[in-house]
Amino acid sequence: MKACQQLAITQFGQPSVLAIQSSDVPVASDSQVLVKVAYAGVNPIDAKTRAGLGWAAQQNQDNLPWVPGYDIAGEVVEVGVGVKALKVGDAVSGFVGFPLLGGGYSEYVAVEADVLSRVSKAVSLVEAAALPLAGQTAWQALDKGLVSADEEVLILAGAGGVGHIAIQLAVARGAKVTASCSAANMTFVSSLGATAVDYHQAPLFKQIKPVDVLIDLMGGDTGIAALDCVKTGGRVVTIPTITADAVCEQARQRGLLADGMLVSPSVEQNNAMMGMLESGDLQLSIAAQYPLSEGASAHQDIETGHTRGKVVLVVDGDI
Known part of the structure; x- marks a missing residue:
């Protein structure tokens, strides 16, 4: 060999x-x-x-x-x-x-x-x-955020690797999803089942009504700014580990439940999403x-x- x-x-x-x-x-x-x-x-x-x-x-x-x-x-x-x-x-x-x-x-x-x-x-x-990594990150973020049917969910960076999967998984749970993206990705994000919001147009909190859950895939100043979109008592899951402490601290000061997350490999979750790919329920x-x-x-x-x-x-x- x-x-x-x-x-x-x-x-x-x-x-x-x-x-x-x-x-x-x-x-x-x-x-x-x-x-x-x-x-x-x-x-x-x-x-x-x-x-x-x-x-x-x-x-x-x-x-x-x-x-x-x-x-x-x-x-x-x-x-x-x-x-x-x-x-x-x-x-x-x-x-x-x-x-x-x-x-x-x-x-x-x-x-x-x-x-x-x-x-x-x-x-x-x-x-x-x-x-695998992106799909399981999306799956576990929704789990940690306790996302359920009919809840309002905001996903930052909805067109990205994790974001575009997270939108589809959240929609499959029956959640009402809003996702931030650039103008060039509005049609793509909308096609996944989310309400697309152009983050260049205005601060997100001025464009959308308050949500139950924020899935923060950006972190840093962007993640902190998006906290203004979450209802008091709402939940925040932030993914970028480098800024997780700062985002969570700001979230708690606003009366939000917040946590960072490190993905954990799960073959069961990968198998489930492979099945969704095969059936056409995940793109x-x-x-x-x-x-x-x-x-x-x-x-x-x-x-x-x-x-x-x-x-x-x-x-x-x-x-």
Whole structure:
């Protein structure tokens, strides 16, 4: 078997610090499978870690070069002796190596078999790679916010990777969803079932009536400003960890129930959303696909904060 090509963070800094390296193809342990990766999802946490920000960066500062990436989809090419649920040739996807191991930006990954979802022929591998981290973040944010039918929910950055999934999951729960976006994304966000609001037009609290729940996917000053949109006693879930404490403190001063959130991998949730993809009840927007060797461009893209849907790396698109 040939050597394994990976895209690694060589030092913390700008996207240019990402470089291709070669390693031995990993060997699956008794409880693992070896996956030949077709696509790897690119997420904001990858870019923040590469820049040296956040917990994963702190924990891996002495482990550079380090291969990022938590979303993969591909084909099983080797099965550990203790694995019964998967076989060679199965198409799989999963949320892997979170938060310290990473490794998704790689041609081959050895993964615990029980964290992987099967991918049906009705779902493309590029969609399967784009789903896990963003989808589970959206699902768990709605759970933490106790979002239920007929509640008014505001989702910031509704056109983004997490946002466009969160809109659809909230609508599926029967919630009444409003989502912020740019003018260019108004039609897209509306097509997902939300009332789209252009954040450039005026402060959000001047454009919408008070909501029961805020799902803050922006954090910082934007997240804090959106607190004015929430009813007294309402709930706030803020996702960006770097500003979570500041947003939550401001929320509590306004009489709101607020909490930050770190996503936790759940194969059950991934399986459920894979089923929604297969049935057409969930749509994934792929903003761009970049070859593994152009990972720096993918990071530049995602750092603009204006991508519509998910960015993915093409590791072996012929699978």
